[in-house]
Amino acid sequence: MAITFKLEVVCIGNMVFSGEVESLVVPGIEGQLGVLAHHAPLMTILEPGEVVMKKGGEETVLAVSGGFMEVRPDKVVILADACERAEDIDIRRAEEAKKRAEERLKCPAPGMDLARAEAALRRSIARLRVAEVARRRKTAQKS
């Protein structure tokens, strides 16, 4: 059996996930970062993207809007600004947020905060990707 480690995902004071996992992939500031048991301690900023955790052949995917991850000897802690499980994602809302951000980036108003619009775009894309994973899984279960 694969070795597990404790993972906690906390989002604005709410514990979204707490349990043992075998592997974790997070959207680190320097790209996708994989974590297995006994990973060296580290701290990193998270970008908007997908957090994928696996245990016993089961995969859980969360959309995170950014935050921090700390790998400690006893557990891994993710502190996210906002975070949703696939089934809680409002697809239409994410599509609208994506459209808004794309329009802002296409014709930036003078003095517009480009980084903010880019972050909004990345958040919406992450939400849509995570929702799509859930949709594909549901379809696969039915067939």
Ligand code: ATP
């Ligand atoms: P919007 O412009 O639609 O508000 P946003 O990216 O600015 O999107 P955030 O500031 O990241 O939104 O999140 C605010 C709150 O709304 C958080 O609690 C987040 O979990 C929730 N949220 C945002 N978008 C969605 C969505 N598409 N589905 C479900 N919850 C969402």
